[in-house]
Amino acid sequence: TCLCLFVCCRQPGEPQLVTGWLPFFGVMLDYAKNPLGFLRATQQKYGDIFTCKIAGKYLTFIMDPFSFPMVLRQGKNLDFHTFAMGFSQRVFGHADFTSPVYSDSYKDVHSIFTQTLQGLHLQHLSQTMLDNLQTVLQRCLPSESSWREEGLQCFTHRIMFEAGFLTLFGKKNGVLQSETVGMCMQKAKQDFLTFDQAFPILAAGLPISLCVRALRAREALAEKLLHGELHQRTLISDLIQRRMDAFDCMHLDETGKARTHVCMLWASQANTLPAAFWSLYYTLRCPEAHAAALAEVGQILQDIEDHDTPISLSTEQLDSMTVLESIISEALRLSSASIMIRVANDDFSLTLDSGKPQAIRKGDYIALYPQLIHMDPDIYSNPMEFRYNRYLDEMGQKRTQFSKNGRPLKNYLLPFGSGASKCPGRFFAMNEIKLFLTLVLWYYDLHLSDTNKAVLPDSTRAGLGILPPMQDVLLRYRARGIRYKE
Numbered sequence: 001t002c003l004c005l006f007v008c009c010r011q012p013g014e015p016q017l018v019t020g021w022l023p024f025f026g027v028m029l030d031y032a033k034n035p036l037g038f039l040r041a042t043q044q045k046y047g048d049i050f051t052c053k054i055a056g057k058y059l060t061f062i063m064d065p066f067s068f069p070m071v072l073r074q075g076k077n078l079d080f081h082t083f084a085m086g087f088s089q090r091v092f093g094h095a096d097f098t099s100p101v102y103s104d105s106y107k108d109v110h111s112i113f114t115q116t117l118q119g120l121h122l123q124h125l126s127q128t129m130l131d132n133l134q135t136v137l138q139r140c141l142p143s144e145s146s147w148r149e150e151g152l153q154c155f156t157h158r159i160m161f162e163a164g165f166l167t168l169f170g171k172k173n174g175v176l177q178s179e180t181v182g183m184c185m186q187k188a189k190q191d192f193l194t195f196d197q198a199f200p201i202l203a204a205g206l207p208i209s210l211c212v213r214a215l216r217a218r219e220a221l222a223e224k225l226l227h228g229e230l231h232q233r234t235l236i237s238d239l240i241q242r243r244m245d246a247f248d249c250m251h252l253d254e255t256g257k258a259r260t261h262v263c264m265l266w267a268s269q270a271n272t273l274p275a276a277f278w279s280l281y282y283t284l285r286c287p288e289a290h291a292a293a294l295a296e297v298g299q300i301l302q303d304i305e306d307h308d309t310p311i312s313l314s315t316e317q318l319d320s321m322t323v324l325e326s327i328i329s330e331a332l333r334l335s336s337a338s339i340m341i342r343v344a345n346d347d348f349s350l351t352l353d354s355g356k357p358q359a360i361r362k363g364d365y366i367a368l369y370p371q372l373i374h375m376d377p378d379i380y381s382n383p384m385e386f387r388y389n390r391y392l393d394e395m396g397q398k399r400t401q402f403s404k405n406g407r408p409l410k411n412y413l414l415p416f417g418s419g420a421s422k423c424p425g426r427f428f429a430m431n432e433i434k435l436f437l438t439l440v441l442w443y444y445d446l447h448l449s450d451t452n453k454a455v456l457p458d459s460t461r462a463g464l465g466i467l468p469p470m471q472d473v474l475l476r477y478r479a480r481g482i483r484y485k486e
């Protein structure tokens with residue numbers, strides 16, 4: 001009856017309702033097939049705001065980018081955390097931190113993100129990532145004379161997963177054979193990917209108990225992240241150390257604590273891995289981008305060529321790499337398909353940029369789909385094309401002025417979300433990918449085996465962040481002849 005009331009009793013001032021013809025599912029199939037195409041076609045019919053019935057839920061889409069800030073500013077009426085926590089609890093199996101038992105202490109846990117992923121902490125984290133990337137690369141450096149072949153996605157995952165994992169969760173105590181470390185990481189990476197693959201169906205609502213492989217993989221990861229195991233590791237990041245201390249004080253059970261760490265591992269890797277893939281893929285596919293990136297990396301590292309010590313980079317050096325930053329931003333623009341969802345706490349009136357008030361009911365879902373901005377030809381000319389210097393101004397500095405129909409636009413690139421749900425790891429993520437590109441371009445000669453073959457993003461994961469490629473592409477690489485000792 002509740003849903004019938006929703007449909008039959010539309011109030012004046014409420015957005016147009018698009019129900020489709022399927023009972024319960026509504027327009028889910030059309031939306032899932034091609035979210036961007038569906039939203040654009042619906043916008044043509046109904047304008048900049050409409051409510052779609054999708055799998056029993058009513059989502060109100062705001063299409064006009066100038067109205068995004070109006071939604072994001074509604075912290076009081078529109079809630080992000082309850083929705084996100086419900087999803088996270090269902091998928092990762094941790095405690096319900098919105099319950100009164102935990103909610104006060106969880107606010108402190110949440111503030112650890114911003115405290116440990118910015119400023120001096122960020123600087124330290126980035127240097128640790130650089131050290132770990134060098135350790136991983138050093139372990140399997142090919143010779144100068146022979147070319148190696150590996151899928152670009154495998155290559156990226158192998159290097160970035162291990163370096164990212166070690167940077168957050170530290171290294172195992174004691175002297176271990178490098179093969180043992182490699183095998184252990186390979187298993188963790190495989191478990192991570194198995195769990196991550198099930199994400200679209202878990203997000204669609206399937207209980208994880210029905211995805212046996214994903215559940216097993218998640219629990220195997222949790223076993224590695226039990227506090228008893230983490231205590232045997234050194235150089236744990238402040239982020240994880242402070243979360244461990246906080247969860248110990250909250251008296252969660254040991255498996256519950258470990259599952260919150262799996263959640264953190266997922267947040268730190270699930271988008272970073274495909275983002276690193278696309279950044280390197282587009283660099284290698286575009287000769288101008290490749291040349292400009294090599295020149296920038298050479299410029300920064302030229303002084304260290306003869307040194308026998310691991311590379312270290314200052315914050316200023318990292319920040320000065322504007323070409324790499326533009327390449328990464330452009331790769332993010334082309335591959336990001338996240339959705340920002342807020343839930344109305346109360347009935348209220350939302351005034352959009354047009355000045356028209358819209359009646360929103362308590363419990364309504366409001367959805368923003370940033371890909372509408374990223375692929376808008378009025379903001380980005382030829383939006384499907386990769387242009388390595390899109391985010392550079394005439395002086396080679398970061399470009400921040402974008403406009404739509406002659407009007408300046410503040411939110412022109414939103415792969416990290418915005419407002420209450422803005423990714424706290426965004427600065428670290430950009431640094432991680434910059435460091436990855438810097439090192440692989442510096443140590444290796446890299447070529448795509450088939451430059452004519454274009455790979456597309458896999459849109460079955462639309463709504464979940466950075467899309468992975470539909471399939472892997474073959475990479476040929478060999479060492480460039482620069483050596484350093486650990």
Ligand code: HEM
Pocket residue numbers: 084113267268269271272275338339340341415416417420421422423424425426428429430465466
């Ligand atoms: C949340 C994107 C890397 C930690 C988010 C959200 C987005 C995002 C869109 C908001 C999700 C939502 O609205 O529900 C990305 C992208 C990344 C990246 C594109 C890489 C290219 C990272 C890294 C870390 C991280 C490296 C940590 C080391 C988090 C956390 C949250 C989050 C903890 C949840 C914040 C909260 O609950 O308030 N990320 N992220 N992310 N991200 Fe990232």
